Amino acid sequence: MEYSFTRYLAAKQSIDDRSLNHGVYAALADDLPDEPLAILEAGAGTGTMIDRLAARGLLSRGGHYTAVDSDPGNIAAARARLGPVDLPVSVEFVTADILEFALRERVRRWDLLIANAFLDLADVDRLLPHLFALLNPGGHFYFTINFDGLTLLEPPLDPELDERVIGLYHRTMDERRVDGRPTGGSRAGRALLGQIPAAGGEILAAGSSDWVVLPRRGVYPGDEAYFLRHLLHFFEESLTGRPELEPGRLAHWLARRHAQIDAGELILIAHQLDVCGLV
Numbered sequence: 001m002e003y004s005f006t007r008y009l010a011a012k013q014s015i016d017d018r019s020l021n022h023g024v025y026a027a028l029a030d031d032l033p034d035e036p037l038a039i040l041e042a043g044a045g046t047g048t049m050i051d052r053l054a055a056r057g058l059l060s061r062g063g064h065y066t067a068v069d070s071d072p073g074n075i076a077a078a079r080a081r082l083g084p085v086d087l088p089v090s091v092e093f094v095t096a097d098i099l100e101f102a103l104r105e106r107v108r109r110w111d112l113l114i115a116n117a118f119l120d121l122a123d124v125d126r127l128l129p130h131l132f133a134l135l136n137p138g139g140h141f142y143f144t145i146n147f148d149g150l151t152l153l154e155p156p157l158d159p160e161l162d163e164r165v166i167g168l169y170h171r172t173m174d175e176r177r178v179d180g181r182p183t184g185g186s187r188a189g190r191a192l193l194g195q196i197p198a199a200g201g202e203i204l205a206a207g208s209s210d211w212v213v214l215p216r217r218g219v220y221p222g223d224e225a226y227f228l229r230h231l232l233h234f235f236e237e238s239l240t241g242r243p244e245l246e247p248g249r250l251a252h253w254l255a256r257r258h259a260q261i262d263a264g265e266l267i268l269i270a271h272q273l274d275v276c277g278l279v
């Protein structure tokens with residue numbers, strides 16, 4: 001099977017839509033001024049947060065949206081998708097590493113900083129002070145879908161092997177390095193609750209935004225079956241060659257999990273946190 005990251009992000013959109021924490025979103029929306037906003041999104045991918053915030057009315061204040069992602073393919077897909085769409089804000093797509101973007105941006109300031117499913121991939125301790133420095137005084141942040149240590153796949157296959165595979169997958173997140181430095185890792189969500197105040201931010205609200213992906217009458221909605229297959233692909237990519245897992249056992253485990261998707265049986269629950277606040 002061919003795997004495409006942009007297809008994965010598109011498939012994830014409906015899952016994020018229903019998972020985002022309503023209380024956190026309401027706390028943010030209530031606290032934002034009713035005037036045009038300059039919005040900056042870090043790790044914006046193909047720009048799905050722009051569709052979402054337009055649909056939810058948050059962009060009706062008008063203003064400008066700067067979407068930054070380091071992957072040129074994702075930015076090209078965002079441009080192709082959203083270029084023809086009539087939006088209440090002007091949108092600027094930037095291909096850049098977000099830390100480099102923050103370090104070179106000495107003059108511009110934004111009112112709202114967004115990161116969705118991104119901070120668990122970043123070196124948050126290093127990045128956050130530089131991101132907060134891009135906000136106007138009293139500017140807001142909205143950090144969503146931050147993975148937080150729990151992946152469940154139901155129904156179980158072999159509880160001992162399931163635990164080993166998932167535990168090892170979480171460990172690969174903790175061992176992930178960017179430029180030799182640690183990233184948010186498998187407990188990024190809860191870590192943010194300490195990292196935000198340490199970087200000078202005030203948390204207004206926090207809550208869970210768990211993904212729950214399951215079929216309805218044996219059929220997954222939208223492209224969510226592909227989303228699950230891509231998740232298994234992440235498992236395969238990160239666990240292949242690990243000495244803790246015999247290759248044959250991993251291959252067999254993956255094949256049985258794919259068969260559960262074919263049969264419309266596999267259920268995923270992943271625990272995540274949303275948080276919003278101001279500086």
Ligand SMILES: C[S@@+](CC[C@H](N)C(=O)[O-])C[C@H]1O[C@@H](n2cnc3c(N)ncnc32)[C@H](O)[C@@H]1O
Binds near residue numbers: 009068117121
């Ligand atoms: C899991 S995806 C989430 C994308 C999007 N926020 C969404 O939810 O659909 C993470 C994104 O972060 C981008 N990314 C990773 N490291 C980055 C960096 N240092 N600077 C900017 N973007 C980065 C990746 O290219 C990818 O598009």
